[in-house]
Amino acid sequence: MSVYTVVSQAELEAFLTQYNLGKLVDFKGISEGIENTNYFVTTTQGEFVLTLFEQHTADELPFFLELMAYLAEHEIPSAHPLADKENHYLRELNGKPAALVRRLAGKSVLTPNLTQCCEIGCALGQFHAVSPEFNYSRENGRGLKWWQATSQRVMSQLSAEDAALLKNEVDFQLQHKDLDLPGGVTHADLFCDNALFQGDRLSGILDFYFACNDSFLFDVAVTVNAWCTLEDSSLDEKRVEAVLKGYTKHRGLTTEEKQAWPAMLRAAALRFWLSRLQDKLFPREGEMTQVKDPDEYKNILKNRLTVAALS
Numbered sequence: 253m254s255v256y257t258v259v260s261q262a263e264l265e266a267f268l269t270q271y272n273l274g275k276l277v278d279f280k281g282i283s284e285g286i287e288n289t290n291y292f293v294t295t296t297q298g299e300f301v302l303t304l305f306e307q308h309t310a311d312e313l314p315f316f317l318e319l320m321a322y323l324a325e326h327e328i329p330s331a332h333p334l335a336d337k338e339n340h341y342l343r344e345l346n347g348k349p350a351a352l353v354r355r356l357a358g359k360s361v362l363t364p365n366l367t368q369c370c371e372i373g374c375a376l377g378q379f380h381a382v383s384p385e386f387n388y389s390r391e392n393g394r395g396l397k398w399w400q401a402t403s404q405r406v407m408s409q410l411s412a413e414d415a416a417l418l419k420n421e422v423d424f425q426l427q428h429k430d431l432d433l434p435g436g437v438t439h440a441d442l443f444c445d446n447a448l449f450q451g452d453r454l455s456g457i458l459d460f461y462f463a464c465n466d467s468f469l470f471d472v473a474v475t476v477n478a479w480c481t482l483e484d485s486s487l488d489e490k491r492v493e494a495v496l497k498g499y500t501k502h503r504g505l506t507t508e509e510k511q512a513w514p515a516m517l518r519a520a521a522l523r524f525w526l527s528r529l530q531d532k533l534f535p536r537e538g539e540m541t542q543v544k545d546p547d548e549y550k551n552i553l554k555n556r557l558t559v560a561a562l563s
Contacts (some may be wrong), residue, residue: 255281256536257289257304257346264293264302267345270336271352273297287461289348292355299355300334304348306536308461313349315388316460317341319437320353326382328375329456331356356456358448364479366494367452373498375454376442376475380468381502383436392440392464394523396429406529414550421522421553428515431467433508438471440464443478469509472499473520477552485551487559496562510562521553 259267265276274296282290282301289304305313317333321341324332331353333341343350361368403422407415439446441462448456472495480491496505528546535543 255283255289255291256306257348259289259291259302259304259346263346264291267302267343267350268293268295270338270343271334272337273300273334273352293352300352301331301355302345302350302352304345304350305461306348308349310342310344310349312390313342313351315390316463317351318388319386319463320460322386323379323382323457326378328378328382329356329454330460331456331458356448356458358450358455360445360447361449362444364444364491365452366490368449368454369479369491369494370498371449371452371454372442372447372475372479373495374501375447375457375498376439376471376495377499377502379439379457380436380471383438383468386437389437390464392466394440394462394527395464395466396425399425399522399526402526402530406526406533409533410529417550417554418522418525421518425515425519425522428512428519431508431512431515433467433469433512434506435467436465437463438466438468440466440471440474442471442475467516468503469505469512469516470519472496473513473516474523477517477520477524477549477556481552485548485555487555505562513562514556514559517556517559518553521549521556525549525553 261276264279268276277294277296279291279293282292288306291302293300293302320330321332323330334352334354335341336343341351364372399422403418407418410418439457439460439462441459442457446457446459447454448458476487476492476495479495480488482488525546528544528549531543532546
């Protein structure tokens, strides 16, 4: 959620005339995140988040916006997109597709406690449980083909040790590409900064713009790596247990999923090591941007090489 496209007050005021949201009071750019341009917007009728989409075309975006609406309407804490006066979720601002959502209450947690881990697991399980009834689908643009292409792009700029680790892991994942696991629409990016809490209660899940059809277990693995990793890159087993306890309230894991758990944790670590390497080595220009440390997920991947299957 960086700022790549600057929006002036006059431009925003003109944009808001397409909505029944009152007059502009204040707005400011949001520096966290890396993919889209985001602003907090306050009007006389409330607080909102404006997103200008930097990577997706207008044709791609109905999937994400309809998913957010679908989840909110199924009582999964998330921000429902706001329709304009013509009942459209999507408009254009400064040449970019743009949308507004109501700003959710709460704040992100850096080190989640066991109750918060259980809450996020419960919401993810509920998400996956209702996923089959969602009528849209989207291929994972950061899946195996992207891993192969991006690894080739970054390989020459890595140390010999890191290049060997990357090559070995991509080869390993190629050997496990045909796992037949349950799947559907997934969040695919459920980091701690993509969830808001009021105390220990989950008040909202954010940033669905990597959502796609994939295995449910991969989504769980992304979440566990993000929510349950200690400073030494190992897993906090109590937090893992809490996430899975919450998750299985809504959806149980199959025997095949339990056996595939180590491979999925590695796949989830690889995906974010690669994306952070790409962002660091091939940065995009922006007024306010944030590049996250690739070594965090390299070290997580190295740790996950020895994780056991679930019992």
